[in-house]
Amino acid sequence: DQQVKQNSPSLSVQEGRISILNCDYTNSMFDYFLWYKKYPAEGPTFLISISSIKDKNEDGRFTVFLNKSAKHLSLHIVPSQPGDSAVYFCAASAALYNFNKFYFGSGTKLNVKP
Amino acid sequence: SQTIHQWPATLVQPVGSPLSLECTVEGTSNPNLYWYRQAAGRGLQLLFYSVGIGQISSEVPQNLSASRPQDRQFILSSKKLLLSDSGFYLCAWAGASPSTDTQYFGPGTRLTVL
Numbered sequence: 001d002q003q004v005k006q007n008s009p010s011l012s013v014q015e016g017r018i019s020i021l022n023c024d025y026t027n028s029m030f031d032y033f034l035w036y037k038k039y040p041a042e043g044p045t046f047l048i049s050i051s052s053i054k055d056k057n058e059d060g061r062f063t064v065f066l067n068k069s070a071k072h073l074s075l076h077i078v079p080s081q082p083g084d085s086a087v088y089f090c091a092a093s094a095a096l097y098n099f100n101k102f103y104f105g106s107g108t109k110l111n112v113k114p
Numbered sequence: 115s116q117t118i119h120q121w122p123a124t125l126v127q128p129v130g131s132p133l134s135l136e137c138t139v140e141g142t143s144n145p146n147l148y149w150y151r152q153a154a155g156r157g158l159q160l161l162f163y164s165v166g167i168g169q170i171s172s173e174v175p176q177n178l179s180a181s182r183p184q185d186r187q188f189i190l191s192s193k194k195l196l197l198s199d200s201g202f203y204l205c206a207w208a209g210a211s212p213s214t215d216t217q218y219f220g221p222g223t224r225l226t227v228l
Contacts, residue, residue: 034216043204043219089158091217102217106157
């Protein structure tokens with residue numbers, strides 16, 4: 001049962017434009033969400049997080065938006081750069097899981113064209 | 115600062131051979147530890163997690179096993195590899211605090227079973 005879904009396996013964006021990556025979840029108990037970036041043959045690196053008490057979190061060019069009623073979060077990258085080309089995973093967890101069990105989406109491959 | 119190590123980086127093994135992948139974490143105590151697998155074109159699948167020495171939880175039935183002989187050491191093993199065990203194996207750690215900590219990933223091991 002996929003509790004975190006990334007329905008777009010790939011996304012292509014022109015350099016300088018906005019990239020919007022989407023993620024949906026089904027478990028209403030999730031209260032902490034993360035985005036990871038992964039290059040081929042490397043481990044994912046943490047990008048940005050958001051807790052359910054907020055609906056927006058910014059870090060430089062990266063902004064994560066959380067819509068709890070829709071069980072939806074998105075990652076905005078503005079402006080997109082060729083170095084942003086990677087696979088992006090969203091992940092979610094719940095405080096009741098006292099062992100930091102994270103559920104990952106299947107990833108979206110972002111290609112930023114020069 | 116904390117670091118996580120995985121070895122080997124790449125491994126080619128014949129079907130039916132044993133497997134041992136090792137993961138160690140430095141700079142933190144009593145971390146939660148995780149093994150994930152990313153099969154070709156797929157997302158991250160949680161295989162095992164551990165909240166302490168000797169405490170292993172399995173997420174999916176498979177011919178793999180995990181052990182945690184020391185606080186910061188996590189080992190993934192198999193007695194007989196299958197072709198379907200090929201993939202990219204990732205170890206991750208997180209702090210013991212519930213839900214507010216991020217998972218940090220190692221560099222991964224590329225396993226090819228022939």
